[in-house]
Amino acid sequence: MLTAITGINWGDEGKGRMVDLLSQEYDIVVRYQGGNNAGHTVKNERGKFVLNLLPSGILRPEVVCVMGNGMVIDPQHLDGEITKLREQGIQISPANLKISDRATITMPYHVAQDGLEEARLSKTGAQFGSTKRGIAYVYGDKYMKKTLRMGDLLHLDEAVKKRLVTMVDSKNLVMEGSYGAAPIDVEEMWAWLQKYAAIFKDYVCDAGAYLDKADREGKKILFEAQLGALRDVDFGIYPYTTSSNVIGAYAPIGAGIPGHKLDNSIGIMKAYSSCVGDGPFTAELAMTEEEKHYLREAxxxxxxxxxxxxxxxxxxxxxSRYGVFCQGCDEVALTLLDVLDYMEKVPVVKAYKLSDGSITDRFPMGEALDTAQPVVEYLPGWHCDITAARKWEDLPKAAQDYILYLEQAVGCKITYISVGAEREAYIHRT
Incomplete structure (x- = not known):
């Protein structure tokens, strides 16, 4: 059984919370793309956990987690993340965490270049809102064949060092020539690699072979995405996207089993819209600054x-309808419904008005999206606390009507409804 959990909007839909919930039914959880620009927050009986690189299934001791070949991994950040989780009582070892030998290493100079370029762009107001974690630059170097992979940490020999020298020489042309920055020191980078090779050598393996064997043995595998469909490098709001493919169809590829097919795709949809970074975001035009402040705080x-x-x-x-299409959703999990408890009436963006005056319910691209205006409809609010609801019947009728309206609008069944941050605060519509 191969299931993907993916975001259908701009990211931050609550995927980590849903992976943590659903991972109790799975043997293996796999992150298949992205890097430490992800931010999955999970609350359970053991506390609050913020995960950037590790799959959310790491919070369940019986689950094996895999970091796939489609990821870019900053070993320094990963070491810190693991250390913090261990301090919170989470057990992590090569028995429950496996890192693909084909995953790409994010080097310190990728992070440095990200910050330098964002600073340069900010002078003209052309910045992308980068997380400054080096993600675009390591993916760019990956496709120019100028990176090392986690498997290289297993044999840091002269051949690997020769490649590092070539990569650093090339990067210094940019760092010194374009930014006037200090040159990268090869020996410093070599020592950095040796440090993290000693830490992670027992975790690195042929993740694809491991997952292929597990699937053939009937193990249940859950794929976890970072961000949402609208940040996909091909199908998102380019160029304000991430630098990898976040869509569910990429999950087997980024995990290391490209010949396998998904059995189920669960899309995560927030009960309202949120977005980090620059780029077109029509929904925010539907609220006043005061209304947005209340929603952000709630x-x-x-x-x-x-x-x-x-x-x-x-x-x-x-x-959201476009996101469901991109992710090929078989079902949808609606998160953060309880955040809307305070609203007397609940706004929804049901269509866009384009610059030529036409109305569309199809997601546009380019200039049409940049200038689109929201067409807003208001639905009755329930204006009460729903966090104790555990069955469909526990929800007030206005909340039920809101869910049914969304379900029809996006064309996909809503089977999970999150009504709180805690692990058990949800409704499962069978």
Missing amino acids: GHEYGAATGRPRRVGPIDLVA
Whole structure:
């Protein structure tokens, strides 16, 4: 059984919370793309956990977690993340964490270049809102064949060092020539690699072979995405996207088993809209600054990876319908419904008005998206606390009607409804 859990909007939909919940039914959880620009926050009986690189299944001791070949991994950050989780009582060892030998290493100079370029762009207001974790630059180097992979840590010989020298020479042309920055020191980078090779050598393996064997043995595998469909490098709001493919169809590829096929795709959809970073975000135009402030505070909308306040707005049905299409969703999990408890009436963006005056319910690209205006409809609010609800019948009728409206609008069954941050605070509609 191969299941993908993916975001259908801009990210921050609550995927980590849903993976933590659903992982009790699975043997293996796999992150298949992205790096430590992810921010998954999970609350359970053991406390609050913020995960950037590790799959959310790491919080369940009986689950094996895999970091797939589609990921870019900063070993320094990963070491720190593991250390913090261990301090919180989470057991992590090569028995329950496996790192693909084909995953790409994020080097310190990728992080440095990210910060330098974002600073350069900010002078003209052209910045992308990067997390400054080096993600775009390591993916760029990956496709130029100028990176090392986690498997290289298993044999740091002269051949690997020769490749490192070539990569550093090339990077210094940019760091010194374009940014006027200090040159990268090869010996410093070599020592850095040796340090993390000693730490992670027992974790690195042929993850694809491991997953292929597990699937053939009938193990249940859950794929975890970072961000959402609208941040996919091919199908998202390019160029304001991440640098990898977040869609569910990429999950077997980024995990290391490209010949395998998904059995189920669960899309995670927030009960309202939020977004970190720059780029078109039509939903925020549907609220006043005061309304957005109340919604941001009610939802604690600050980035788990960056701490930055998120842009917010009503649920965007145009974008959500497109996200469901991109992710090939078989079912949808609706998260953070309880955040809307305070609203007397609940706004939804049901269509876009384009610059030529036409109305569309299809998600546009380019200039049409940049200038689109929201067409807003208001639904009755329930204006009461729903956090204790555990069955469909426990929800007030206005909340039920809101869910049924969303379900019809996006064209996919809503089977899970999150009504609180805790692990057990949800409703499962069978």
